[in-house]
Amino acid sequence: MNDIIRPVNLDETDLSQFKVHLADCIILTHDHKLLMQQRPESWGQYAGVLNIFGGHVEENETVLKGLIREIREETGGIIRQEDLTFIGAITEAFTNYTELVHVYFWHDRHKTITGCYEAESVTYDRVEDALAHPKIMDYTVWALKEAQKKNLL
Secondary structure, eight states: OOSSEEEOOGGGSOGGGOSEEEEEEEEEOTTSOEEEEEOOTTSGGGTTOEEOEEEEOOTTOOHHHHHHHHHHHHHOOOOOGGGEEEEEEEEEGGGTTOEEEEEEEEEOTTOOOOOOSSSEEEEESSHHHHHTOTTBOHHHHHHHHHHHHTTOO
16 A cells, blocks of 8 residues: 555554544445545635545544434435445545544445535446546545445445
């Protein structure tokens, strides 16, 4: 693995060393399409970037509760905790390895997603098409490849 993305073993790491915890999710729609979001061109340094859904875990919130809240806010989707699959945790060079991203997978089998409320929704039939996007986030590439290894996509 390169130095841009560092996988983190949660069982062997002092999690208090990370200033920020994020919870993000790869989403497969009810009809087996990869749902992602593309930031608008007005999004500053992240203009046009393709990413998965999720965000910051708030103070006094567990990672799972933060993830479920973020997905609800960003897609309207209703996630049951037992429907989530943990992909892994990573930290990134651009944060000086001070932020920890907990990445999950969710298949919206029950068709609960109502929209995309933070950026423009983008769907892909094939992971390879998403990976070919010129502005895909590094950790999103990592997450998609990990999900493929686990036969989730």
